[in-house]
Amino acid sequence: MRIENAQILMADGVFRKGSVEFGETIEKIDLTPGINTEVGPYLIPGLVDIHTHGAMEKDYTDGNADAMYDTAAYYAKNGVTSFLATTLTDTEETIATAMSAISQYKRKNNGARCLGVNMEGPFFSYGKRGAHQAELLQAPTMKMFERLFKLSGDNIKIACVAPELEGALDFIKEASKISKVSLAHTEAGYDIAMRSFENGATLATHLLNGMNQFQNREPSVLGAAMDSGAFVEVICDGYHLHPATIRGIFKMFPQHVCLISDSLRCAGMPDGDYESAGLPITVKNGSATLRDGSSLAGSTISLLQGVRIATSLGIPLAAAVVAATKQPAQAIGMDDKVGVIKPGANADFVILDSQLNVQKVYIGGKEVN
Numbered sequence: 113m114r115i116e117n118a119q120i121l122m123a124d125g126v127f128r129k130g131s132v133e134f135g136e137t138i139e140k141i142d143l144t145p146g147i148n149t150e151v152g153p154y155l156i157p158g159l160v161d162i163h164t165h166g167a168m169e170k171d172y173t174d175g176n177a178d179a180m181y182d183t184a185a186y187y188a189k190n191g192v193t194s195f196l197a198t199t200l201t202d203t204e205e206t207i208a209t210a211m212s213a214i215s216q217y218k219r220k221n222n223g224a225r226c227l228g229v230n231m232e233g234p235f236f237s238y239g240k241r242g243a244h245q246a247e248l249l250q251a252p253t254m255k256m257f258e259r260l261f262k263l264s265g266d267n268i269k270i271a272c273v274a275p276e277l278e279g280a281l282d283f284i285k286e287a288s289k290i291s292k293v294s295l296a297h298t299e300a301g302y303d304i305a306m307r308s309f310e311n312g313a314t315l316a317t318h319l320l321n322g323m324n325q326f327q328n329r330e331p332s333v334l335g336a337a338m339d340s341g342a343f344v345e346v347i348c349d350g351y352h353l354h355p356a357t358i359r360g361i362f363k364m365f366p367q368h369v370c371l372i373s374d375s376l377r378c379a380g381m382p383d384g385d386y387e388s389a390g391l392p393i394t395v396k397n398g399s400a401t402l403r404d405g406s407s408l409a410g411s412t413i414s415l416l417q418g419v420r421i422a423t424s425l426g427i428p429l430a431a432a433v434v435a436a437t438k439q440p441a442q443a444i445g446m447d448d449k450v451g452v453i454k455p456g457a458n459a460d461f462v463i464l465d466s467q468l469n470v471q472k473v474y475i476g477g478k479e480v481n
Contacts, residue, residue: 113134113135114131115132115463116131117130118131118153118155119154121453122454123438123452123454125438127154127429128143129143130142132155135459135477136459136476137455138456138457141453141455153466153471154429156433156453156464157438157457157462158458158462158474159416159436160193160436160441160450161192161194162227162372163345163372163373164192164372164373164379165374165388166179166376167186169378169381171200171376172197172213172214173202173206173210173389174210175206177216177217184222184223188223188480191414192414192416193224194227194450196444197226197228197229197230199214199230200244200388200389201236201241202233202389203248204256204259207234208260212263214229215264221480222481227269227446228268228269229264229267230269230272231260232272232317235251235252236273236297240298241322242408243391243407243408244297245389252273253283254286257283269291272294273293273296274295274297274300275298275304276298276299276300284312284313288312292314292443293313294314294315294316294317297317297322297323299324300324301324301332302332302335302336305333308336309336309342314343315342315344316333316344316345318372319333319334319337319344319345321352334364337365337368343442345374346371348371348419349373349399349412349418349421352374352411355425359427362431366431367439370440371422374411375414376400376411379411379412381412382395383395391403416470429468437451459476459477460475462474
């Protein structure tokens with residue numbers, strides 16, 4: 113197949129006019145000489161959401177293998193062609209059931225690819241727990257992680273941990289041998305965070321949410337991530353971060369921002385009352401909070417909505433799309449196949465009009481209906 117005369121977001125992060133020839137993978141790219149106007153249609157890589165808990169009233173911690181097809185179809189409809197099914201803090205038994213269910217998912221033609229698991233919890237700090245059940249938090253143990261890793265089909269791509277917990281640095285050193293490790297829901301300061309990155313962590317989960325803030329004499333996880341060259345997740349939903357903060361993060365981490373949805377089961381659903389891993393949440397005007405109002409609780413957006421919001425805040429379109437495609441794929445070591453348009457990569461891409469509305473989605477070279 114061939115797509116002609118599109119503004120193609122190339123692997124170097126620049127839009128260039130041309131055509132793409134493809135089967136299941138991308139075979140050839142022909143560029144058109146002349147000036148690029150960067151006016152749609154845009155041909156971008158399929159979006160890669162490395163942090164999503166679910167959508168359409170389905171949550172991965174529920175452990176329902178069949179429900180994954182509903183979320184995967186929702187993602188594909190909204191331009192996400194690859195995702196990490198993200199679990200939440202719960203009992204080991206419940207998380208184990210979720211890992212087994214996720215491992216059973218086999219993509220159908222109308223659904224996105226599941227690249228593996230993002231294990232968010234239970235190895236978190238009480239003080240920065242956010243929307244995670246306090247009584248189920250615990251210090252990290254490699255034995256528990258190995259049991260869950262096996263149940264996932266050896267496919268936990270990200271393991272989240274608060275590095276100040278007892279045994280956490282040893283856990284990071286060992287877990288990073290088989291998975292990416294991300295600092296999350298943590299009270300760690302700069303020094304502990306730096307030691308974590310030196311011991312194998314490579315990512316910070318939803319930067320500035322669920323962690324200490326950047327201060328003049330204590331730059332916390334943000335400062336350590338900047339100094340160590342780590343990747344950083346950003347929730348761009350209009351609620352979790354101030355617009356100036358988002359612009360600042362893109363300037364501080366130009367090649368390491370990973371836009372995420374952090375979507376909950378209420379994504380794609382109307383305002384109202386929902387539940388997330390045993391905690392009651394309320395959605396009002398698209399903002400998800402714990403029912404008691406004590407904390408934000410993930411988001412209701414799709415990743416493409418995050419891209420649109422980022423561009424509305426002054427982030428260049430190419431930078432916003434790269435942050436939702438190539439850079440998250442790099443963060444989990446899969447940018448050879450997903451998140452990029454280049455020969456040999458999967459033919460996963462999205463055609464957007466000039467208003468960034470989805471026109472067509474291709475996964476493995478086949479149009480998603």
